Amino acid sequence: MIVKKFIQQLFLGFRLYLTLIGLSLIFLLSYWITALFPIAVILLWSLGVVFLLDLVLLFRNPHPLQASRVLPEKFSNSDSNEVELGLENKLNIPIDYVIIDEIPMQFQKRDFELSGYLSGKGEGTLSYHLVPLERGEYFFGDLHVFIQSRLGLVRRRLSFQKGQMVKVYPSFVQMQQYDFLASNTYRVEQGLKKIRRIGHTLEFEQIKEYNLGDDVRSINWKATAKAADLMVNQFQDEKSQPIYSIIDMGRVMQMPFDGLSLLDYAINSCLAFSNIAIKKGDKAGVITFSHIMHRSLAASNRKTHLLAILELLYGLKTDYLDTDFGLLYTWLKRKVSQRSMVLLFTNFEHHSALERQLPYLKAIARQHLLVVVMFENTLLEEVAGQDSARISEVFLQTVAGKFMYDKRLMAKELNRHGIQTILTKPKELSINTINKYLELKARGMI
CATH class of the missing domain: 2.60.40.10 (Immunoglobulins)
Incomplete structure (x- = not known):
């Protein structure tokens, strides 16, 4: 031995x-x-x-x-x-x-x-x-x-x-990276969209001294008389709103970009977005579906809820089957009675695919604030941006440009029916999703 x-x-x-x-x-x-x-x-x-x-x-x-x-x-x-x-x-x-x-x-x-x-x-x-x-x-x-x-x-x-x-x-590093966006004071960094706050909600926070730039309509005249100085009412965003991240686990989400599937991009974004929502005082929930309803987690803002979301997202896998949006509509109508913000991570590569599901999306949008997340095909952008020296290359660029145009057309079609839309590159999904949430919250839509 x-x-x-x-x-x-x-x-x-x-x-x-x-x-x-x-x-x-x-x-x-x-x-x-x-x-x-x-x-x-x-x-x-x-x-x-x-x-x-x-x-x-x-x-x-x-x-x-x-x-x-x-x-x-x-x-x-x-x-x-x-x-x-x-x-x-x-x-x-x-x-x-x-x-x-x-x-x-x-x-x-x-x-x-x-x-x-x-x-x-x-x-x-x-x-x-x-x-x-x-x-x-x-x-x-x-x-x-x-x-x-x-x-x-x-x-x-x-x-x-x-x-x-x-x-x-799922990417908890990305979740921590965007953690600062949960603060009430919005910061502007390179690549982050500046959000203009329109009005305020009716949830009172405190009375503070007037500063240059404050809304004069918010002046509290009784407090001003007592303090002998201009005082204004400060409001905060309305809290405890249910917000659901719905992840499409059908075959359209298996498309890979830079080594990650669209499903993984959606999962990473869902975790980062849920963290921001909970820190802003809202209730975050997760729903997964394809041809059947998979796992779901009711909206909550408990401190331990983020760990439950992390465990749920950990084991998700694409099942390569067509997605049933009619089933999703029926499930939401039966299980989610309160009006909520619904963030739907899916993808439509052809206009005909969107037309088949549009009636269900419109029905969901009548009951909830629906935000549909779709992905830009970055590979098509690379093809469309290349220099062409042969007829075959010109043909490929034309086809790529047509697909890109159809994708933007689908986003406009959804907007025309009152459905909020995020059309984003996979790598920019998290920041664009969070920015959309903050924008809608600033506009008082949730």
């Missing part, structure tokens, strides 16, 4: 092969230059002694190195996630190391390798980053560390951390 373990851990270093090649050349030359033969023999014996010394340095300690892989509690889908590695050299001599980590199969990395140097009795930490593109369970294999002394003739392989698993959840 000990011999088997020794053989499994023993690897010959690259420097040993180079030395043997050099000695072979000397022995070859000694055929014509006989004086080189004794020198070659001495060098061969010296190499054997150094080889044995290197073996003793690396194998005399049964545990020459301690290594560990530290994984976060969960990974964030489509974001960069850090994996930390810790090393501790138990030997008194400095060593060089090469780390080969068995990364989960979903990443399809077969050339992962990290190398470095540790002093005698030294410690070190290093890290690398992974970007998952699918939700689910990711299994890490062994953490292999190859160590060698400064002689470099022998390498010893050590294996650690056998079998670790981490779950990949």
Whole structure:
């Protein structure tokens, strides 16, 4: 058993092969230059002694190195996630190391390798980053560390951390990124739409001193008389409104862009949007459907509700079947009696597809504030923007432009029937969705 373990851990270093090649050349030359033969023999014996010394340095300690892989509690889908590695050299001599980590199969990395140097009795930490593109369970294999002394003739392989698993959840990093938008003071950053607040709701918040730019119609004359200074009533957005994110899990949502499906973009956006809604005091809920009604979560603004939404979104998968909007309308009419904001994540690639579902969308819009989210095809934009040198390329650009025009036409058709619409690129979905919610809230529509 000990011999088997020794053989499994023993690897010959690259420097040993180079030395043997050099000695072979000397022995070859000694055929014509006989004086080189004794020198070659001495060098061969010296190499054997150094080889044995290197073996003793690396194998005399049964545990020459301690290594560990530290994984976060969960990974964030489509974001960069850090994996930390810790090393501790138990030997008194400095060593060089090469780390080969068995990364989960979903990443399809077969050339992962990290190398470095540790002093005698030294410690070190290093890290690398992974970007998952699918939700689910990711299994890490062994953490292999190859160590060698400064002689470099022998390498010893050590294996650690056998079998670790981490779950990949919807993008909570993206959720935290847009968390600041929940504040009452709207900030304007690059890429964020400036929202003009129209009037105010009837929910009173406080009386404050008048500042230049405040609405003079909000002056509280009784408070002004008492304070001998201009005082105004300040109002806040009406809270506790039910807001549902409805995710279409049909086959139209399986279309991929930059490694992520439209379903994953919708899930990431749903989590970020629900976080903002809850922080603004509204009730957030989630509904998933395709040809059948899948899982749903009633609207709530409890602090623990976001964790329930995260767990629900974690296991969603597309079922590749046509979506039944009539079933969704019936379910909403039966289950959601209070007028709510309904954010529907779906996609229509053809005008005929929209026409089939338009009666149901109009029926939903009569009972709720319906916002339909559709996706721009960024690949078509790339084709339409390319320079054309041949007739076939002109034809492709024309077709791409026609599809893009039809998509904008569908958005206008929905608006014409009183249905709010978001037509966005997949990567800009979260910010555009949140901005639409804040815009509708500022206009007092919810």
